[in-house]
Structure formats: structure tokens, C-alpha cells
Amino acid sequence: MNPERCVPAEPGDLDLALRLADLADAITLPRFRAADLRVERKPDRTPVTDADTAAEDAIRAALGHERPGDAILGEERGGSTDTAHGRGWVIDPIDGTKNFSRGVPAWATLIALVVDGVPTVGVVSAPALHRRWWGSAGAGAWARDLPSGTPKRIAVSGVADVADAYVSTTNTETFRTDPSPASREGWIALTEACWESRAFGDFWQHVLVAEGVVDVAVEPAANPWDLAAPAAVVAEAGGRLTDLAGNPTWSGGHGLTSNGLLHDAVLGVLRG
Structure with a gap:
């Protein structure tokens, strides 16, 4: 583990992040390849769909109830970018919106908790790929198949050349x-x-x-x-x-x- 990763998350933060991913998956997956999917273009020319905004709004609402004192930064709704001090959640409701809007299954919801500038919890949930990955400071990195696969600990390769x-x-x-x-x-x-x-x-x-x-x-x-x-x-x-x-x-x-x-x-x- 990198020395920068020694900031612990609070008990329950990882569980909350996984529940937020479940919430997002329940919104995004039914909209994937939906005939009435609404796709718009943002000022930076990147696409945004109704699923992006609905998922981020749902995550924000849940965080407002569960962690009302935490800052939130999201791709679609903006928010605080000052995560150098204190606690803040960083959200991408659909990473890979171009894929999502074209029916390519390589997209995911990204949820991170940043404490004093360090990402201490991270969840990457890709329901169309039937796969989820997560990590929490001091607890290792894990992955499982969706919806009900057994979690398995994961590690980087040993390739040195x-x-x-x-x-x-x-x-x-x-x-x-x-x-x-x-x-x-x-x-x-x-x-x-x-x-x-x-x-x-x-x-x-x-x-x-x-x-x-x-x-x-x-x-x-x-x-x-x-x-x-x-x-x-x-x-x-x-x-x-x-x-x-x-x-x-x-x-x-x-x-x-x-x-x-x-x-x-x-x-x-x-x-x-």
C-alpha cells in the first residue's frame, strides 16, 4: 500500500459507498439501450443522458441523508472541489457516457470518498459488464461479479520490464x-x-x-x-x-x- 494511503475511512463508509453503487445501478441499467433514452450535449461537447443526472441526483439525496456534513463533487451537478481538508464524496454517475449512449456496455458509476485529499474509499460499478471493483484504505482491493458473485481480493501484476x-x-x-x-x-x-x-x-x-x-x-x-x-x-x-x-x-x-x-x-x- 502506498504511504499516502494511510488515512482511514470511518466505519460504515465503504458499506455506504457500495449501497450508493446499488442505488445507481438500479437507475442506470434499465436506461441502458432504452429506446427513449434522452441524450444531450454539454458545453464541452461531451454527451449527458437522463440516466447520468438521475443517478447523480439519487446519490446526492442519499448522501444528504446519510452524511449531511460531507462535501460533494459530481460531474453533472458540480459542487465543492476543496477535498484537500476534511471529507468529500467525488461522483461520476456514468463514466463512459459515450459508450452508454451508443449501447456499448463498458461504462460504470464511480464513487469515491476523499479524506484530507486522499481517496480512502473507491467503488467502480459496471452493471452492464456484470462487474464491480472497490477498495478501502487498509482493507485491500476487491472485485466481484454482479449481481451476486463472491468477492475476491485483487492485486496488480508483477511485470517489471x-x-x-x-x-x-x-x-x-x-x-x-x-x-x-x-x-x-x-x-x-x-x-x-x-x-x-x-x-x-x-x-x-x-x-x-x-x-x-x-x-x-x-x-x-x-x-x-x-x-x-x-x-x-x-x-x-x-x-x-x-x-x-x-x-x-x-x-x-x-x-x-x-x-x-x-x-x-x-x-x-x-x-x-
Whole structure:
């Protein structure tokens, strides 16, 4: 476990996060591939559906009842971004809305509790993939099949050579269109240095790192709600998350998750 991960959650926080994921799944899954799904475009040209807003509103209402003193930051409704001190919940009601709106099952609800700047609880629930992942500070990382699979503890891989690494990103075009410390040329250099590359994308690649299925996941553009929950899961699985400059943050606008063994070498390749 990373030394930054020593802030404990309060008793019941993980249970609450899992119940919030159940609540969201009950809203989002029936709307997936629904004939009357409403899709709109936000000012940043990204899509939002009626399921996004309904799920976030339900989670916010539950938190208002269960944890009225906690701050909340959500993708659709905004909120407090000051999670450096105190407690705050960071929510992405549907990560992978483009997939959701097109009928691709790779999407998930992301729920994180951040305490004094550290994600101490993270839940990633992907009901259309029939899979859920979670982690809580000091309690390890876990996954189970939905709806009623047995939880199994997960851990990152032991791959220590970039040449043997399995690497993923979301969209290679993002390296060209979004400014970050990694360029498209850097990404291409990494794919050439690694054993295999894929584009599993979004939350999925990060939890696959936590499971030891993928060794490295590169996110050239990401919001805090995209990375807070995966950060908790990956850290408890024994991995590492930084931004693409190597800073240990989940809110730097981009992210890199790895098994830890490959992290510095991958940063070096990405930055040329």
C-alpha cells in the first residue's frame, strides 16, 4: 500500500459507498439501450443522458441523508472541489457516457470518498459488464461479479520490464488535441516499447490494472471524478497513480496507473 494511503475511512463508509453503487445501478441499467433514452450535449461537447443526472441526483439525496456534513463533487451537478481538508464524496454517475449512449456496455458509476485529499474509499460499478471493483484504505482491493458473485481480493501484476508490459489508453487522438506532459509521439513510443497495447479506455483500464490484467493505463485527459475512485482501488491493489508529470495526484487533469514496478520507466518513455 502506498504511504499516502494511510488515512482511514470511518466505519460504515465503504458499506455506504457500495449501497450508493446499488442505488445507481438500479437507475442506470434499465436506461441502458432504452429506446427513449434522452441524450444531450454539454458545453464541452461531451454527451449527458437522463440516466447520468438521475443517478447523480439519487446519490446526492442519499448522501444528504446519510452524511449531511460531507462535501460533494459530481460531474453533472458540480459542487465543492476543496477535498484537500476534511471529507468529500467525488461522483461520476456514468463514466463512459459515450459508450452508454451508443449501447456499448463498458461504462460504470464511480464513487469515491476523499479524506484530507486522499481517496480512502473507491467503488467502480459496471452493471452492464456484470462487474464491480472497490477498495478501502487498509482493507485491500476487491472485485466481484454482479449481481451476486463472491468477492475476491485483487492485486496488480508483477511485470517489471516495459518490454513485457500490457498497456492501455482511452483515445489516442486525445494525445494530440489535449495538452498534457505526454504527446502522441510519446504514446506511440510507449506502444512500441511494450509487449501489447489496447484501448480499453476510461475506468475499465484502471481497474484492469488493479486486477493485474493490464500493467499500465495512460489517461491523457481526465477530470477528478474520473480518477478518484480508481485511485483508491489501484492503490489498495498495490499499484500507483500519478499524473503524467509524475505528481501523486488524481486531480491534475491526466493520469497514469500502473503496477508500480513500471511507473517511472513508463513516465520516461512517455516524456521522450
